[in-house]
Amino acid sequence: AQRVTQPEKLLSVFKGAPVELKCNYSYSGSPELFWYVQYSRQRLQLLLRHISRESIKGFTADLNKGETSFHLKKPFAQEEDSAMYYCALRGAGFQKLVFGTGTRLLVSP
């Protein structure tokens, strides 16, 4: 079975503080992991995917197969990072995405 767990419903930090949004997954094969973001009154959009190994808006995420994790990190949070973040998994050869329940990030000034 494919499962994604985001243990925190809400993460509240101050501007300039480091941020880590946790994501753990369960999948027996080789997964593809994603982070999607939904800013207020905007569409859900792809933030980054593990195969790209890139930094988007200062965010990075490393796939740790040993710990089955794909945590999203940013060293210095900005107010504009406030949004809903979803971790998602796609199994090899599958099209469907399995999402976690999401974490709301609130960055205060």
Add this chain to the structure above:
Amino acid sequence: DAGVIQSPRHEVTEMGQEVTLRCKPISGHNSLFWYRQTMMRGLELLIYFNNNVPIDDSGMPEDRFSAKMPNASFSTLKIQPSEPRDSAVYFCASNEGGSYNEQFFGPGTRLTVL
């Protein structure tokens, strides 16, 4: 391109009524996905289509839910009869198909069943 288009954006109805949600995928995309978003369960895939054919409807919660894609540019999600627990935001997404292409999401339809 306006992206994925969904209508209506908001729907308020009474329990027992039929509800139809509509989606227009991005032109040229041959895969279409319907999701439901709730506070408790997050985003759940309900059903998806490839080339207008339903591929996986295992996420459809009950027989009250049905989805169709009569052509490449239009899909509907119907709930009949609707119940208060169906209240959620329903998203449609599309992509070019294949395992590695990004899904593009619509703005969602917020459904409230009284």
